[in-house]
Amino acid sequence: DLLRLSKIKDRFLACPSDVDLEVSSLKTKICKALDAVGEDIKAAFGKRDLDVISFMKDSLARADLKRLTSYNHEEHERAKLAAISAAVRRLSAFKECWVDSTLLQSLEDQRIENERLAEAAARLAEEIPEINQEDAPDDDILMIDYPEEGEPSSDKGKEPF
Secondary structure, three states: OHHHHHHHHHOOOOOHHHHHHHHHHHHHHHHHHHHHHHHHHHHHHHHHHHHHHHHHHHHHHHHHOOOOOOOOHHHHHHHHHHHHHHHHHHHHHHHHHHHHHHHHHHHHHHHHHHHHHHHHHHHHHHHHHHHHHHHOOHHHOOOOOOOOOOOOOOOOOOOOO
């Protein structure tokens, strides 16, 4: 197939579409071969996985069986139970410490936020009198005089609307 592809360039009436056709047929053959190899590998894994799973099931079943031996297992079982209970105590102590540290961290975050709010309130309290003074200076007030009744007006002689 590769020789046929390389001989296309020696042909007199060859087109790029001829090359594309040969390349696509090669791709198809290669992909099918790769798919077949992949399926073979997956099948080998599947068989091996099933063998391992059945072996583990058998091992666990044999481990659960009680056997009569001359060895005293009571001490071993007590030591195992003591180790398990100690591990449980350490785990619960760790959980309590973790919860305490999380609580402490949240309290610390809350304290920092309260301090920040107090500082902002103090700055705002300092700025409020300055803002009030800037809003109402006495020099900027415009007084408009309206004539009272009976005072002479420059509008005399004009018709009322």
